[in-house]
Amino acid sequence: MNQLPALARVFTYLSLLTFGGGIAAYPELQRLAVDVHKWVTLVQLDHLYGVGQAAPGPNMMMIVSIGTLTAGLPGAIVVLLAFFVPTAFLACVVGRLWTRLQGRPWFVAVARGLAPVSIGLLLAGCVTFAKGALTGWVTSLVAGIVFVTLLRSTVNPALLVLASALVGALAL
Amino acid sequence: MPSNGKNKSVGVGQIFLAFLLIGATSFGGGVMAYLRSSLVVKHRWVDDETFVELLTITQALPGLKATNMAILAGDRLRGTLGALAAIAGVCLPGAVLMYFVGVVYQVERQRPLLEAALDGVGAAAVGLILATTVELGRKSLTRLDDLAFVLLTVICVNRLHVPVPAALVGVGGLAAAWHGFGRAGTTRPDP
Numbered sequence: 001m002n003q004l005p006a007l008a009r010v011f012t013y014l015s016l017l018t019f020g021g022g023i024a025a026y027p028e029l030q031r032l033a034v035d036v037h038k039w040v041t042l043v044q045l046d047h048l049y050g051v052g053q054a055a056p057g058p059n060m061m062m063i064v065s066i067g068t069l070t071a072g073l074p075g076a077i078v079v080l081l082a083f084f085v086p087t088a089f090l091a092c093v094v095g096r097l098w099t100r101l102q103g104r105p106w107f108v109a110v111a112r113g114l115a116p117v118s119i120g121l122l123l124a125g126c127v128t129f130a131k132g133a134l135t136g137w138v139t140s141l142v143a144g145i146v147f148v149t150l151l152r153s154t155v156n157p158a159l160l161v162l163a164s165a166l167v168g169a170l171a172l
Numbered sequence: 173m174p175s176n177g178k179n180k181s182v183g184v185g186q187i188f189l190a191f192l193l194i195g196a197t198s199f200g201g202g203v204m205a206y207l208r209s210s211l212v213v214k215h216r217w218v219d220d221e222t223f224v225e226l227l228t229i230t231q232a233l234p235g236l237k238a239t240n241m242a243i244l245a246g247d248r249l250r251g252t253l254g255a256l257a258a259i260a261g262v263c264l265p266g267a268v269l270m271y272f273v274g275v276v277y278q279v280e281r282q283r284p285l286l287e288a289a290l291d292g293v294g295a296a297a298v299g300l301i302l303a304t305t306v307e308l309g310r311k312s313l314t315r316l317d318d319l320a321f322v323l324l325t326v327i328c329v330n331r332l333h334v335p336v337p338a339a340l341v342g343v344g345g346l347a348a349a350w351h352g353f354g355r356a357g358t359t360r361p362d363p
Contacts, residue, residue, distance in 0.1 A: 015234065015235060016234045016337075017234065017336050017337065017340065018234050018235055018236060019233075019234050019340065020231075020308065021236070021237065021304070021305075021308070022236055023301050023305070024336075025336070027329055027330075027336060028335075028336050043287075044277070046294040046297075047277070047287075047290035047291075047293065047294055048270075048273070048274075048277065049294065049297055050290060050293035050294035050295075050296065050297040051270075051273055051290070051293055052270060052297075053296070053297040053300050053301070054199065054293070055199075055266045055269050055270055055273075056195060056196055056198045056199045056265055056266050056269070057194075057195040057196070057198060057203065057238065057262055057263060057264075057265055057266030057267075058195075058203065058236045058238040058239050058262065058263060058266060059203070059236070059238070060236055061263070061266035061267050061269070061270040062270055062273075063270075064266075064267050064270040064271050064274065065270045065271070065273050065274035065277065066274070067274070068270075068271050068274025068275060068278070069274050069277065069278055073271070076267070076271045076274065080267055084235075084239055084259065084263065087233070087234050087235030087236075087239070087240065088235065088239060088240070088243045088255070088259055090233060090234070090235065091229070091230070091235055091239075091240040091243040091244055092243050092244075092247055092252070092255055094229060094232070094233055095226070095229055095243070095244040095247055095248070096247070098225075098229055105352070106348075106352070109348045109349070109351050109352035110232070110344070110348045111231070111232040112347070112348065112351040113321075113344050113345070113346070113347030113348030113349070113351050113352075114231075114232060114344050114347070114348070115231065115312050115313065115318065115347075116313060116319070116320075116321035116322045116325070116347055117321055117322075117325050117340060117343050117344045117347055118231070118312075119305065119308060119309045119312065119313060119318075119325075120321060120322040120323070120325025120326050120329075120343065121325055121329065121336065121339070121340065122301075122304075122305040122308065123305055123322065123325075123326050124326045124328075124329035124330050125301070126298065126301050126302050126305055127326065127330050128329075128330065129297070129298060129301065130298045130302075132294075133294035133295055133297065133298050134295060134298060135291065138295075139291060139292070139294070139295035139298075140295070142292055142295040142296055142299070143295045143296065143298040143299040143302075144299065145299065146295075146296045146298075146299025146300055146303070147298075147300075147302050147303050148299075149299075150299065150300060151303050151306065151307070156199060157199075157202070157300050158199035160296055160299075160300070161293055161296045161297070161300070164292040164293055164295060164296030165289040165290070165292045165296075166289070166292070168288045168289045168290065168291045168292020168293065168295070169285055169289040169292065171288075171292075172288035172291050172292065
């Protein structure tokens with residue numbers, strides 16, 4: 001069955017929700033990729049999301065893995081283009097109009113209004129993601145330690161992810 | 173100090189390579205710090221003011237900050253071609269890596285030890301994302317009333333299961349109207 005059109009549709013839609021960061025789109029990603037289209041299971045999604053956090057570059061590259069699992073290399077390419085081309089186009093246009101837009105009161109109000117909503121969307125994404133990824137006290141403890149460590153020090157998050165993989169392998 | 177953003181023409185190849193390097197080395201999130209140290213400090217292609225201005229633009233837009241910054245900076249440096257080179261460079265390493273992760277994951281399923289390690293990775297990601305969100309909130313929320321909109325968004329999405337676009341438009345519109353009326357609070361969020 002050809003999943004490419006559905007992949008293109010879903011990931012274009014998801015990209016338009018990523019105000020503030022990739023995790024803002026997570027609740028919809030989970031609903032569409034796991035429940036509606038069954039491209040991956042919830043466990044797979046959370047594993048890939050976790051690995052994606054340790055990968056270099058923009059932190060949503062795990063979507064490429066979903067494309068790969070669903071439809072191989074063509075799937076990966078379609079997902080990548082669908083997710084980045086529309087928002088890139090938008091950024092380019094707004095970037096060029098920026099000096100003009102900045103003077104408009106409505107634009108300033110919308111930009112101001114979006115700031116708390118985007119933080120809210122990020123938090124909502126965290127909550128949804130945590131519900132799937134925190135399965136017991138070990139995982140909750142790991143998440144808690146990583147959270148506190150990152151707020152209190154400047155350690156590279158990739159190292160924490162690696163350490164957590166070790167803890168997981170030993171304790172779970 | 174770097175000179176003003178307008179610069180002697182920078183080659184498309186140079187832009188691609190600079191962003192490729194950022195895309196390949198920015199492990200563990202925080203791409204923004206890598207972008208700044210490359211664009212502002214190392215290459216002096218943009219000054220700090222321009223960098224902050226571009227960052228402000230990304231905050232008003234959907235899309236990942238790293239890719240939107242690549243587009244904006246690339247466009248300022250060398251127009252459409254520069255923008256394309258920048259986003260291709262910053263995405264390529266992570267995309268190739270995650271493609272192979274997908275391939276390997278498909279084959280290597282059902283290994284208990286790997287599954288357990290990945291459960292640990294998922295848990296770490298929860299802490300990581302939450303920490304990033306808290307730090308972002310600290311920087312971009314300057315007023316107490318903003319917290320109400322944050323909370324309202326979370327309740328809409330997580331409790332009431334309002335579709336995300338509806339929450340975005342609804343709560344966003346409400347907050348925009350609120351800030352539109354309360355003209356006192358037009359202080360820019362400093363990123």
